Amino acid sequence: MLIRVLLFIFISLSLFADEYEFDIAEVEPDPYEYSGYLRVDDKVQHLAQSERTYQNYLHLEALFNFNYFYDIFRFKTSIMATKDSIKDKLSESNFPINELYVEAKINMNHSILIGKESLQWGKGYFFNPVAFFDRNKDPLQPTQTREGLILNKYSYNKSFNSNLKNLSFDIVYLYASEFINKDYYNLVTRQENSNNIAIRLYLLLYDTDIDFIYNYSDVVKDKIGIDFSKNIKTNFEIHGEFAKEIDEDYSYILGIRYLTDFELTIISEYLYKSGGLNKEEIKTSTSILPFIAKDYAITLITQKEPFNWLYFSAYFKNMINLQDFSQQNKIGFGYIFKNNIDIDLSYNVNSGSTFSEFGKKQVSDFIWLRMTWNF
Amino acid sequence: MKILILLITLSLALIAENILETIDRKLTPVSAQMYKKLINIEPDGSKKEFTLFQAKKDKDKMVSLFLSPDSEKGRATLRVGDNMWLYIPNVGRPIRITSMQSVVGGVFNNSDIMKLDFSTEYSVEKQEQKEDFILLNLKAKKDTVSYDKLIMQVNKKTLTPIQIECYTSTQMLIKTLYYKKLTNFGDNIIRPAVVETMSPMYKGYKSIMIYGKILLKNFPDEAFTLDALANTSDLRR
Numbered sequence: 001m002l003i004r005v006l007l008f009i010f011i012s013l014s015l016f017a018d019e020y021e022f023d024i025a026e027v028e029p030d031p032y033e034y035s036g037y038l039r040v041d042d043k044v045q046h047l048a049q050s051e052r053t054y055q056n057y058l059h060l061e062a063l064f065n066f067n068y069f070y071d072i073f074r075f076k077t078s079i080m081a082t083k084d085s086i087k088d089k090l091s092e093s094n095f096p097i098n099e100l101y102v103e104a105k106i107n108m109n110h111s112i113l114i115g116k117e118s119l120q121w122g123k124g125y126f127f128n129p130v131a132f133f134d135r136n137k138d139p140l141q142p143t144q145t146r147e148g149l150i151l152n153k154y155s156y157n158k159s160f161n162s163n164l165k166n167l168s169f170d171i172v173y174l175y176a177s178e179f180i181n182k183d184y185y186n187l188v189t190r191q192e193n194s195n196n197i198a199i200r201l202y203l204l205l206y207d208t209d210i211d212f213i214y215n216y217s218d219v220v221k222d223k224i225g226i227d228f229s230k231n232i233k234t235n236f237e238i239h240g241e242f243a244k245e246i247d248e249d250y251s252y253i254l255g256i257r258y259l260t261d262f263e264l265t266i267i268s269e270y271l272y273k274s275g276g277l278n279k280e281e282i283k284t285s286t287s288i289l290p291f292i293a294k295d296y297a298i299t300l301i302t303q304k305e306p307f308n309w310l311y312f313s314a315y316f317k318n319m320i321n322l323q324d325f326s327q328q329n330k331i332g333f334g335y336i337f338k339n340n341i342d343i344d345l346s347y348n349v350n351s352g353s354t355f356s357e358f359g360k361k362q363v364s365d366f367i368w369l370r371m372t373w374n375f
Numbered sequence: 376m377k378i379l380i381l382l383i384t385l386s387l388a389l390i391a392e393n394i395l396e397t398i399d400r401k402l403t404p405v406s407a408q409m410y411k412k413l414i415n416i417e418p419d420g421s422k423k424e425f426t427l428f429q430a431k432k433d434k435d436k437m438v439s440l441f442l443s444p445d446s447e448k449g450r451a452t453l454r455v456g457d458n459m460w461l462y463i464p465n466v467g468r469p470i471r472i473t474s475m476q477s478v479v480g481g482v483f484n485n486s487d488i489m490k491l492d493f494s495t496e497y498s499v500e501k502q503e504q505k506e507d508f509i510l511l512n513l514k515a516k517k518d519t520v521s522y523d524k525l526i527m528q529v530n531k532k533t534l535t536p537i538q539i540e541c542y543t544s545t546q547m548l549i550k551t552l553y554y555k556k557l558t559n560f561g562d563n564i565i566r567p568a569v570v571e572t573m574s575p576m577y578k579g580y581k582s583i584m585i586y587g588k589i590l591l592k593n594f595p596d597e598a599f600t601l602d603a604l605a606n607t608s609d610l611r612r
Contacts, residue, residue, distance in 0.1 A: 231473065
């Protein structure tokens with residue numbers, strides 16, 4: 001009888017439990033954290049050579065991030081596995097270690113990091129000319145996770161109660177050889193062993209983010225960089241980057257981010273590279289590298305939750321080569337489900353004259369479905 | 376006589392500003408850490424929950440970190456005065472965002488989640504003693520503030536808000552916030568633990584913010600910087 005009464009009381013209490021319940025035990029911090037995702041990208045591609053030729057491009061991707069905290073130390077690793085396949089044409093797997101480092105926070109002002117890190121310098125959304133110690137961003141997928149480089153970094157960070165609200169300072173040392181930072185060795189330092197140092201000074205001055213960067217190398221010419229970002233209104237941000245190799249070429253971007261009161265976000269950037277190709281050079285170029293022209297404009301327009309459809313967004317993206325006026329247009333939508341799965345479906349079209357950058361792409365148009373499960 | 380009127384007006388203005396600062400201190404200490412839960416409830420009754428860690432210091436510094444759901448885990452937002460940045464793990468350096476932007480979808484926007492002290496952003500235009508509450512008409516000090524005007528009902532006894540109506544500069548009602556469930560969080564922090572939000576722009580939708588824990592904690596200024604944003608999780612330890 002007593003058990004029945006207790007059971008009744010328990011059930012009653014459960015039924016009338018406070019709808020505002022918050023179990024604080026569930027948020028107590030652990031000494032470790034993990035996160036990641038499993039992702040499938042499927043592209044149904046229409047080939048330019050024939051009206052009726054299609055191929056299916058499948059990309060599988062898994063990412064696992066792990067952080068462990070001990071006293072002043074943070075151990076971080078981010079590992080990835082990918083598989084790309086096109087029936088009878090391509091089957092390729094990769095297992096990059098994106099990040100693997102130990103960071104010691106000596107106090108709130110000083111910290112030291114040793115290992116592989118993705119620094120991700122710069123303020124641009126699609127391009128980052130000042131990211132001297134990073135792999136190139138892919139403007140087609142600017143939010144894609146990127147593999148870092150092996151480096152040593154000392155950082156200083158200090159806040160003030162003045163128009164200069166914050167100052168931070170990084171010194172980064174990167175050694176490149178056939179065995180360490182091989183991509184940097186191949187692409188930047190002309191396959192010569194090299195010692196490279198970058199110094200970055202960041203200021204939050206008059207509510208403007210400003211970075212000054214100097215990159216020294218004992219093999220290639222030094223580089224300088226500057227970038228900025230500022231909200232000129234609460235819903236209107238402007239940013240820019242300028243990078244120059246001493247006595248050589250320079251590049252810069254200028255960009256905006258604008259939000260309307262009905263949650264339409266416009267991100268637009270202009271990129272100029274003094275060493276890029278002009279219209280005639282693009283025609284004869286056999287380079288397989290993307291974005292080889294002198295200048296581009298990229299615009300992404302996203303409407304969040306149109307018609308008040310919660311967790312839904314629709315977008316349009318335009319990338320235009322301003323030398324030959326070829327372009328890629330993309331229209332799509334995204335939806336975030338309540339079970340940590342999100343999908344993105346888009347239709348993409350390359351267009352332009354026969355020998356233009358986007359016009360001579362093997363794929364004329366494609367439907368792209370991306371599905372991600374986050375954990 | 377003119378001087379006397381001027382003095383009385385000035386005194387009344389000072390008292391009015393003081394009440395706003397008192398409300399601020401009743402709601403959150405000057406420097407503290409908090410755990411919050413956001414719940415979006417759709418017209419069909421289905422829910423989506425978000426858990427947040429927040430650290431604040433002084434009148435204008437705040438940082439938030441999403442702890443759940445997994446699709447948002449690790450997202451961090453930093454506010455220093457009018458400056459606001461968003462960090463998304465795996466994506467890159469923090470980017471500047473606007474206070475009106477919605478971080479997680481639903482009725483709450485950045486400025487609701489990253490709200491600074493009322494006295495930092497608003498001044499009291501009018502104060503009235505009603506039978507059951509004090510009525511305050513608040514006006515934004517700058518046009519950079521998300522809501523141009525607030526009409527706040529304040530509990531006479533506890534000096535905490537009961538209800539706040541948020542208006543644009545064109546007098547359009549954007550949302551109404553209801554403060555509920557007065558709770559003792561310790562350290563003399565007694566405040567409503569629940570803020571319910573409804574908006575005529577999202578008919579049938581409701582968002583609830585629940586305060587789970589508020590602790591007095593003094594953070595260094597450097598905890599509220601761009602370089603520290605990716606490591607906001609360190610502040611919990």
